[in-house]
Structures are given as structure tokens and as C-alpha cells.
Amino acid sequence: MTRCLLIFILAFGLRAEDYCFGFLNASPDRKPISEEEGNAIQEGHMEHMRKMNADGHLLAAGPMMTQGGPRGIVIYRCASLEEARQWTSLDPAVINKRLTLDVYRWRGPDNLGEPLGSKLKKYPKKKIDMVQLPLILLRKTDKWTGMPPAEIMAEHARRVQELMKEGKMRMSGPWIDETGQVGNIPGSIGVYVFSAMALDDAKKIAEGDPMVREGYGRVEPHMWFVADEAIPKPAAQAPNSGLR
Secondary structure (H helix, E strand, C coil): CCHHHHHHHHHHCCCEEEEEEEEEEECCCCCCCCHHHHHHHHHHHHHHHHHHHHCCCEEEEEEECCCCCCCEEEEECCCCHHHHHHHHHCCHHHHCCCEEEEEEEEEEECCCCCCHHHHHHHCCCCCCCEEEEEEEEEEECCCCCCCCCHHHHHHHHHHHHHHHHCCCEEEEEEEECCCCCECCCCCEEEEEEECCCCHHHHHHHHHCCHHHHCCCEEEEEEEEEEEHHHCCCCCCCCCCCCCC
């Protein structure tokens, strides 16, 4: 068993799936437009999101509430990054050069998008409860010249499990390359999504991650506005569920 596979099992168990995790960024070609035109593009953008969800492609999405970074996030169930790019290219906000997509393969929880997805199929007009969740991107530092020592990664995996059991983290996962290996994406490691709390509190917790503490990674904090039922709840919050 390889070190990366062992870490993956320690942190996430065998219940996981690979997704396309996309960041919607302001287009460098964005130009001033009228309020009327902006509203029309936004309505088209939302309609595209609804269609992608109804087709079973889009599992979770929402805008970023923090400034100076990505405008929003989309998480697809997809066969390839190219498929995710093709779906996003049909978004009026992309067509009209308001947004661009930066997308990664991401290994996350296998129940992403539920139970909301099942409920929307039965009740398309169901009211969606939104929540602000701290989302922490883990970026590599110059010290990351390969996977950190095994003992640091094992401690990292144990810490993720602890945060899940304590109900402080909703989901987390690493970026993966085309072969399914973790740790090989230039500049970036993965993402944490915390339970609802102050962003500064989530940032402090993330800074305690062994990879960050030992200088292999740094945190980039954001606040994500997303459908509550689309993001898995930790065992400590989910009713009638044992530890994952």
C-alpha cells in the first residue's frame, strides 16, 4: 500500500468519490455593462445552474462572500475536466465574458449534493436553505518539494478525522492528478469546508493543520454561500448516523 493511499484511507475512509471542483473567477475581458444587461445575464446564469442540477451534473454551487478571490464555486459529477469545462462554457455569464472557470479533480465525500438533490427531483419548487460556510484553500509553500514526511501526513489525517467527529468540519479533500494521485497539483493541496462559524475561527483551526504548522502549506480563507443540504453534515450533526 502506497503512502498516499494509506493517508487517503485514514482521512476519508473508502466512502469517497472524485469530482470536478471549479472556481468561477472574474473574466479578464469583463467590460462595464448596464444594470439591465447584468440582470439578464445573472438570470441566465441561475437558469443554467438549475438545468445543470436537474440533469444531475451540478451537485453544489454558490457565490463567495469574501472579496479579492474567486466569485463562486461549482462542483460537478463528471467524467473529465473537459466535460466540466464544456458544461460551464454554456453558462451565459461565461459566454458574455463575465466569468471564467478554473477546475480541478477533487476527491471528496460520496454523498455530496444529498439529500437536497433527491428532494429537488421530487419537489422541484422546494425552498432551498442557504448557509455561509468557511472554505479554506490549502496552498503549497516553497517547502513543498514532494509529499511531506509520512508522520506529518498521518497526523494531518488524524486531525481531519477529529474535526469531522467534533462536528467542526463538513467536508475536505485533496486535488488529484490524472492518475488519481494526491499532492501533485502545482501550487495547491486541497480544500476544507467547515461547519458554520466565524471565518477567523475556521482560519485558526486550519492553521493548526500539521502541514501548515510545519511550513509545507498555507491557508487561504473564504466564505462560501451554499445550499445547506447539499454539503454533508459531520456525524456529530447528522441525525441517526454513526461515525463515518
